[in-house]
Amino acid sequence: MPSAIPQNGSALHGEPKPWDPDHLRTRFVQALSEMYRTEVPLYGKLVDVVNQVDTTTLQSRGQSLNDLPSRFQLERHGAIRLGTQQEMRMISRLFAVMGMFPVGYYDLKMVGFPLHGTAFRPQTEESLQKNPFRVFTTVLRPDLISSPEVRKMATSILSTRQLFSSRLIELIDQAETSALANLTAEDANNLITKSLKIFKWHSRSSVPLETYLTLKKEHPMVADIVCFPSAHINHLTPRTLDIDAVQAGMISQGLPAKDHIEGPPKRKCEILLRQTSFKALEERVTFAGDADHAVDGTHTARFGEVEQRGAAVTRKGRELYDALLAKAVGRSEKEDKDSDKVLKEVFAEYPDDWEVLRREGLVYFRYRVAEDKVPVAGAHKLEGSVHMDRLLKEGVVTCEPITYEDFLPFSAAGIFTSNLGGEKDGGTERKLQKTEEESKRSRVQLEGLLGRKIPSEIDLYNELQTDSVKECQALLGLSEIVLGA
Numbered sequence: 118m119p120s121a122i123p124q125n126g127s128a129l130h131g132e133p134k135p136w137d138p139d140h141l142r143t144r145f146v147q148a149l150s151e152m153y154r155t156e157v158p159l160y161g162k163l164v165d166v167v168n169q170v171d172t173t174t175l176q177s178r179g180q181s182l183n184d185l186p187s188r189f190q191l192e193r194h195g196a197i198r199l200g201t202q203q204e205m206r207m208i209s210r211l212f213a214v215m216g217m218f219p220v221g222y223y224d225l226k227m228v229g230f231p232l233h234g235t236a237f238r239p240q241t242e243e244s245l246q247k248n249p250f251r252v253f254t255t256v257l258r259p260d261l262i263s264s265p266e267v268r269k270m271a272t273s274i275l276s277t278r279q280l281f282s283s284r285l286i287e288l289i290d291q292a293e294t295s296a297l298a299n300l301t302a303e304d305a306n307n308l309i310t311k312s313l314k315i316f317k318w319h320s321r322s323s324v325p326l327e328t329y330l331t332l333k334k335e336h337p338m339v340a341d342i343v344c345f346p347s348a349h350i351n352h353l354t355p356r357t358l359d360i361d362a363v364q365a366g367m368i369s370q371g372l373p374a375k376d377h378i379e380g381p382p383k384r385k386c387e388i389l390l391r392q393t394s395f396k397a398l399e400e401r402v403t404f405a406g407d408a409d410h411a412v413d414g415t416h417t418a419r420f421g422e423v424e425q426r427g428a429a430v431t432r433k434g435r436e437l438y439d440a441l442l443a444k445a446v447g448r449s450e451k452e453d454k455d456s457d458k459v460l461k462e463v464f465a466e467y468p469d470d471w472e473v474l475r476r477e478g479l480v481y482f483r484y485r486v487a488e489d490k491v492p493v494a495g496a497h498k499l500e501g502s503v504h505m506d507r508l509l510k511e512g513v514v515t516c517e518p519i520t521y522e523d524f525l526p527f528s529a530a531g532i533f534t535s536n537l538g539g540e541k542d543g544g545t546e547r548k549l550q551k552t553e554e555e556s557k558r559s560r561v562q563l564e565g566l567l568g569r570k571i572p573s574e575i576d577l578y579n580e581l582q583t584d585s586v587k588e589c590q591a592l593l594g595l596s597e598i599v600l601g602a
């Protein structure tokens with residue numbers, strides 16, 4: 118099942134090492150993508166729509182799909198939901214071997230789900246550059262299941278589940294402790310094959326229909342997590358160059374698209390993340406029977422999604438985004454107007470010009486000394502402390518917005534909601550509950566479980582920007598470069 122060594126493997130010079138984390142991640146995504154296309158044929162159709170749209174978009178720029186580096190054609194994220202703390206701890210160890218580490222805390226209680234989680238993703242600029250694939254990973258919080266009987270039922274079923282084979286655990290142990298040099302290419306193949314099993318779909322539930330229905334009544338997510346022997350990947354998400362065209366394409370080709378694109382409206386300067394999906398399909402499931410009789414039923418969980426990423430915003434930029442989003446949701450509820458139109462109107466307040474976004478400290482930028490400018494820094498009479506605005510104006514330094522690599526809880530709730538089966542699709546059902554103090558506590562719990570701090574995504578972007586300024590400073594031999602007012 119593992120795919121051939123990709124052309125865009127992680128080593129820039131020579132053959133990538135089989136245990137190189139970036140290389141493993143790329144192989145893993147390729148294998149996962151192949152598996153998911155076989156499991157959910159409609160997902161393959163979505164990928165076709167994305168390719169058509171991207172081809173057209175590139176044509177209008179005089180380019181073709183072949184001009185895109187192949188890493189652009191890999192999926193950008195997937196999502197899984199886990200049942201227990203042990204599963205969460207083990208998955209974090211597996212993902213670390215593939216160069217993915219927890220970033221950002223997502224408290225889904227805020228939107229009425231008994232789950233919390235994080236995004237496992239590469240953290241360094243270099244690693245992101247090679248392959249930014251990440252997995253939105255949540256884990257069930259039994260303490261949020263209101264009925265004591267259902268809580269007991271769920272925890273008891275999960276207590277016997279074995280997601281990780283002993284061979285896989287052995288390989289992870291080895292990768293963590295021993296010299297990676299001792300691990301062979303065959304071990305790496307094994308790691309990929311054994312990992313895939315965790316994410317595979319099983320059409321046979323591990324519980325009787327009655328149990329499934331009881332858990333589903335508590336919350337459809339609880340049934341989805343508890344009733345199956347694997348932690349099936351519930352969606353994969355390629356990126357696109359034009360998400361509005363993909364949404365239109367899905368509708369015109371008869372895919373059951375969700376009603377709205379999540380996230381900010383279409384803008385000149387794209388920020389954060391826009392995403393849409395086709396709704397989860399009703400799939401046949403065989404439930405364990407009372408005696409020897411299996412019972413047929415259905416389950417709705419798996420879908421396909423597409424994303425378009427824009428710039429990472431600063432804390433100030435995020436506060437403005439959250440405030441405008443809340444305003445738009447409130448207004449479309451009250452006025453009962455087309456929510457996409459309201460969103461567009463409300464977001465007119467968000468500056469839509471890169472230089473304004475930069476100067477107002479709303480977006481993070483990656484700064485670089487212009488290649489030909491290093492030796493002539495002296496000729497520009499640059500010394501001591503210089504303002505970044507001047508360096509940009511004189512063309513000594515160039516800048517580009519840093520890409521947002523994370524998720525948006527409110528959008529995630531929209532994606533979750535439209536895929537539970539039978540529920541109305543739309544933003545207005547998502548009520549944000551105030552849970553700040555509680556969130557701090559549950560975050561610490563998750564950190565304790567993972568044995569490490571979960572960095573805030575905003576801090577990481579800030580660091581990237583600061584490092585790039587320092588790099589310019591050093592190259593130009595300046596004592597300081599001043600950013601902002």
Ligand code: OOG
Pocket residue numbers: 195196197198253255351392422524525528529530532533
């Ligand atoms: C995860 C939904 C979150 C996104 O793109 O916001 C997500 C889930 O349904 O488990 O993937």
Ligand code: NI
Pocket residue numbers: 194195196253352354422532
């Ligand atoms: Ni997603």
